[in-house]
Amino acid sequence: MKAQLAAPLxxxxxxLALPFGLSDFWVFISIEVLAFALYAVSFNLLLGYGGMLSFxxxxxxxxxGYTAGLVVKQSGLPPALTLVxxxxxxxxxxxxxxxxxxxxxxxxAGIYFAMLTFAFQMLLYAVALKATALTxxxxxxxxxxxxxxxxxxxxxxxxxxxxTAASLYVLHHIVSSPFxxxxxxxRANALRVxxxxxxxxxxxxxxxxxxGAFAGLAGAIFALVxxxxxxxxxxxxxxxxxxxxxxxxxxxxxxxxxxxxxxxVVLEVLISGRTExxxxxxxxxxxxxxxLMPEGLTGLWKSAAVRFGxxxxxxxxxxxx
Amino acid sequence: xxxxxVKRVSGILDRVLELIAQHFAWAQNxxxxxxxxxxxxxxxxxxxLISAGLxxxxxxxxxxNFAHGAFFMFGALIAxxxxxxxxxxxxxxxxxxxxxxxxxxxxGAAIETNLLRRxxxxxxxxQLLLTFGLVFIMGDAAKLIWGRExxxxxMPAILxxxxxxxxxxxPLYRLFLIAAGATLAAGLWVALYRTRxxxxxxxxxxxxxxxxxxxxxxxxxxxxVFALGAALAGLGGALAAPIVAVGPGLxxxxxxxxxxxxxxxxxxxxxxxxxxxxxxGLVNAFGVLAFPSAAVVLTFACMAIVxxxxxxxxxxxxx
Numbered sequence: 001m002k003a004q005l006a007a008p009l010x011x012x013x014x015x016l017a018l019p020f021g022l023s024d025f026w027v028f029i030s031i032e033v034l035a036f037a038l039y040a041v042s043f044n045l046l047l048g049y050g051g052m053l054s055f056x057x058x059x060x061x062x063x064x065g066y067t068a069g070l071v072v073k074q075s076g077l078p079p080a081l082t083l084v085x086x087x088x089x090x091x092x093x094x095x096x097x098x099x100x101x102x103x104x105x106x107x108x109a110g111i112y113f114a115m116l117t118f119a120f121q122m123l124l125y126a127v128a129l130k131a132t133a134l135t136x137x138x139x140x141x142x143x144x145x146x147x148x149x150x151x152x153x154x155x156x157x158x159x160x161x162x163x164t165a166a167s168l169y170v171l172h173h174i175v176s177s178p179f180x181x182x183x184x185x186x187r188a189n190a191l192r193v194x195x196x197x198x199x200x201x202x203x204x205x206x207x208x209x210x211x212g213a214f215a216g217l218a219g220a221i222f223a224l225v226x227x228x229x230x231x232x233x234x235x236x237x238x239x240x241x242x243x244x245x246x247x248x249x250x251x252x253x254x255x256x257x258x259x260x261x262x263x264x265v266v267l268e269v270l271i272s273g274r275t276e277x278x279x280x281x282x283x284x285x286x287x288x289x290x291x292l293m294p295e296g297l298t299g300l301w302k303s304a305a306v307r308f309g310x311x312x313x314x315x316x317x318x319x320x321x
Numbered sequence: 322x323x324x325x326x327v328k329r330v331s332g333i334l335d336r337v338l339e340l341i342a343q344h345f346a347w348a349q350n351x352x353x354x355x356x357x358x359x360x361x362x363x364x365x366x367x368x369x370l371i372s373a374g375l376x377x378x379x380x381x382x383x384x385x386n387f388a389h390g391a392f393f394m395f396g397a398l399i400a401x402x403x404x405x406x407x408x409x410x411x412x413x414x415x416x417x418x419x420x421x422x423x424x425x426x427x428x429g430a431a432i433e434t435n436l437l438r439r440x441x442x443x444x445x446x447x448q449l450l451l452t453f454g455l456v457f458i459m460g461d462a463a464k465l466i467w468g469r470e471x472x473x474x475x476m477p478a479i480l481x482x483x484x485x486x487x488x489x490x491x492p493l494y495r496l497f498l499i500a501a502g503a504t505l506a507a508g509l510w511v512a513l514y515r516t517r518x519x520x521x522x523x524x525x526x527x528x529x530x531x532x533x534x535x536x537x538x539x540x541x542x543x544x545x546v547f548a549l550g551a552a553l554a555g556l557g558g559a560l561a562a563p564i565v566a567v568g569p570g571l572x573x574x575x576x577x578x579x580x581x582x583x584x585x586x587x588x589x590x591x592x593x594x595x596x597x598x599x600x601x602g603l604v605n606a607f608g609v610l611a612f613p614s615a616a617v618v619l620t621f622a623c624m625a626i627v628x629x630x631x632x633x634x635x636x637x638x639x640x
Contacts, residue, residue, distance in 0.1 A: 053446050104629050111385065111445055115584055116628050122577065123621040130615050236577060240453040243446050280461035286454030290447045291439055 015161060019154045027153045028225055029269055033262045034157075034164040035222035036245060040257035041171055042214035043242035048251035049175055050207045051187025053110070056101070056117030058238035059124050060212040063097045064090040064219025065229040066128065069141035072224065079148025086147070086224075087163055087217055094216020095209050097124075102208035106201055109190065118239060125234035140230025144223055160221045167214050172254060174210060183207055215242075244282070248289055250296025259297055347610045355489045357606040363495040365602025366502025370557030371575060372582040372594040373509060374550030380526035380589025381546045384437060387452040390576025391459035392551045395428065396421035396558025397567040398463060401472040404562075411477040418559045425555025426548045433547035438540075456572070464569045471568035494564060501560060505553075506595055513591060522546060526589045527638075578605075581624045587637020596635060 019027050039061055046052040067090045071077075077085060105116040128135045135141065150156045174180055182203055185193045194200045223229045232238065241264075242257075249260025267285070272278035293300055347353045375389045403420035407413030432455065440447055480494045513519040521542055524532045533539045558571075565571065582601050586593030601620060608616035627634060 047446060053444075053449070055449065104625075108632055111383075112628075112632050114445065114449070115385075116625075116632070119584070119621060119625045119628055123618070123625055126615075126618040126621050130618060236573075237453075237456070240450065243450055247446060247450060277461045277465075279457040280465075283454040283457030283459075283461070286450050286457070287436065290443070290451045290454065291436070294443065294447055 015165075019157045024153050027157050029265065031153075031157050031160045031225040032222060033265045034160045035218045035225065036261035036265055037258035038164045038167050038221070039215055039218035040242055040245035040249065040261040041168060041254070042211045042218065044246045044251055044254075044257040045171060045175065045183075045207055045211045045214075047243070047246055048253075048257070049180060049187065050183040050204060051190075052106075052204060052207070053114045053243075054117045054208075054211075055114035055239050055243075056105075056119070056121030057211075057215055057242045058234055059101065059117070059121040060094045060098060060215035061219035061222070061238075061242075062121075062124060062128065062229070062231075062234040063094040064216025065223035065233055066135060066141065066219075067093045067216065068220035068223040069144050069229045070134070072144050072147060073141060079150075082147040083150065083159075086220055090216045090220035091213040094219070095213035097216075098209045098212025099205070102205045102212070106204035106208055118236070121234055121239060122236060125231055125236075128231040128234055135231070138231065140228050140232075141223075142228040142230075144227050144229070146224045150224075156225065160225070163217065163221060167217060168255075168258070171210075171214060175254060179203070179206070240286075244286060244289070246296075247294070248285075248296055250298030252295065253298045256296055256298040263297065344611045352488050353610070355487070356491065357610065358603065359489075359491050359495065359499070361603035361606030362599060363498040363502075363602075364605060365599040366498050366506075367557055367561050368578055368582055368602055369502055369506060369595055369598035370560070371554050371579040372586070372598055373506075373591050374553040375579050376583045376586065376589055376591055376594040377522070378547055378550040379583065381522060381529075382433075382437065382441070382543055384441075384448050384452065385588075386550070387449070387576060387580075388432075388455035388459060389550070389554050389579060390572035390574075391456050391463075392425050392429070392554035393558040393561075393575050393579075394463060394567075394569075394572040395459065396425050396555030397474075397562040397565070397571060398467045398472070398558075399424045399555065400559035400562040401467070401474055401567055404474045410475050411479070414474070414477045414563075417474060417562065418556060421559025421562075422552045422556040425558075426552035428555075429548040429551025430544050432551075433544045437547065438543070456576075460569060460572065467569075469569060471566040473567060474562040476563040498560060498564075505556075509553075509591060518542075518545070578620070581620050583634075584624050585627045585634055587634025589638065590634065590636040593634055593636030 018030060022030065039057075043054065043057050046054050046057075068086055071082060071086050071089050075082065075085065101117065101120040105113055105120070108116055128140075129137060131137075145151050146156045146159070150159050175183070182193065182198060186200060186203060190200055219229075219233075245260040245264050246257040247260070248264060249258065250256030268278060268282075271281045275281070289296075295303070347357075371389060371393050374392075375386060378384060378386050378389075400417035400421045404410075404413040404417040407416055436451060436455075440451055476494050480497050483490045483492050484496060485491075511519075513523060521532065521537050524537075525539065525542060525546075529539060532542075578601060582597045583594055585600065586595070586597030601623070604619055604623060605616060608619040612619065
């Protein structure tokens with residue numbers, strides 16, 4: 001029992017102490033990591049647990065980001081109230097968007113589901129580009145700052161940490177619930193689940209809405225640390241980001257995508273600081289990932305643990321999908 | 322009470338009709354109609370060259386190739402380099418077309434045998450990621466090889482200038498594009514429906530295992546189809562080179578339009594790609610007139626509607 005608690009406690013202590021050892025720049029990057037960790041884990045609720053390849057998940061990051069931007073810029077609420085409204089509004093609006101998109105998309109599976117979600121993301125991209133009065137068009141919403149005392153980077157870090165930790169706790173609760181196990185069963189064999197009398201479409205839609213809501217929250221957290229939201233968030237190249245993060249970390253474990261997000265964000269900072277050819281580097285990383293390490297970093301870690309004789313859990317089978 | 326409701330409804334109707342009249346005033350002008358129709362068809366033909374390959378590849382290999390727009394861009398860039406080697410513009414133009422198609426056929430074959438072949442059994446997300454990785458690599462490779470500036474290819478003298486008929490002035494090169502696209506579509510039809518390999522390709526879109534069990538070399542077939550699809554995109558790029566700004570970033574809009582086309586036409590159906598290419602070409606040409614600021618929204622709305630009502634596309638086979 002003690003050994004089981006040691007690792008999470010150490011991780012929590014490290015995350016709480018982190019901002020004191022870092023410059024302002026890296027505090028900002030840490031906040032970005034938190035936002036994208038939440039984004040990737042929410043995405044993996046669909047891919048890793050439900051076996052649903054959403055190719056339009058950036059839609060919800062974008063909807064959450066734009067909602068946060070509008071709340072900060074337009075609502076005129078006092079800072080304390082904004083603080084509360086911000087996450088709630090981002091989650092509600094992106095959940096609503098997910099309900100509409102999901103309603104049409106979850107009827108299809110496999111590559112057709114991917115294309116439907118992608119089509120809706122592109123539709124929202126076009127809207128973000130053209131609804132200038134609301135979204136600022138091409139320029140997006142700029143000059144966003146966290147409200148009140150949160151403008152201090154370290155204060156905003158703890159705010160983001162609290163939101164991310166609470167969200168991951170809820171998401172973990174969801175995947176360990178009977179609902180979570182039904183999702184896994186859906187990934188393994190949807191037809192059989194249907195024969196058991198379970199409403200497949202309703203379960204998929206529920207997962208889609210939950211996933212979209214938390215992706216929206218991630219978008220809100222990221223929007224305020226980034227300082228702006230623009231249509232590029234919803235562009236087609238953004239569709240690959242959550243997939244790369246989830247696969248890089250490993251879709252077979254709950255926190256794998258969070259690890260993948262952290263590695264991805266830090267790599268992007270390090271590489272794009274040295275060369276303008278970050279896309280080239282990312283392309284090469286993707287090819288290596290797909291061809292040589294499809295189980296991701298957590299998969300590598302587990303197989304290394306098995307090889308070197310540690311008492312690790314057996315490698316989760318990828319065959320089910 | 323009743324008459325005021327009637328009045329209000331007729332007021333709303335008047336307003337709607339007024340709006341329609343505003344947005345569609347161009348529809349009464351036959352010259353504009355003819356010009357936009359020709360522009361839509363010629364753009365549709367270019368779209369067809371990309372989307373035909375994209376659709377074929379999905380039909381046979383079951384891979385949605387996001388790098389197809391990059392293939393188009395490489396075709397255009399190779400055309401720029403090849404055309405520069407010739408003093409005679411006509412010879413340069415012909416060589417550029419051949420170079421664009423042949424170069425991409427080789428590149429396609431290399432990509433299929435070295436990369437794609439390893440992931441046919443992998444889950445969808447791995448296949449999507451791999452072609453996405455190729456998009457990023459090829460996008461930056463284009464900048465490294467050809468630089469960041471935009472290039473252009475001169476068109477041969479016999480294709481410059483305009484045609485005049487019934488008061489409509491239309492660039493000759495666009496008429497040439499329509500003719501070239503129609504010829505290629507016909508050639509593709511003959512290849513698919515009148516040759517042995519065409520039968521293999523169509524059979525592979527229906528049942529790959531059965532085809533393989535019948536003794537057809539499906540490994541070679543996959544390579545050939547991918548190379549053919551890439552060559553069509555390369556040829557499309559070379560044909561488009563004289564009328565577009567050839568530079569990095571060309572692939573971005575192209576792949577999205579092609580993607581919309583294959584989804585609407587039905588993944589795997591070349592005929593569907595043809596019909597949908599013309600449709601999207603025309604929707605773009607007239608959408609710009611009716612809703613100048615929202616033409617992009619129209620194409621995506623078309624795609625979403627088709628996907629919702631008929632997910633397999635207009636002419637696609639069932640999932």
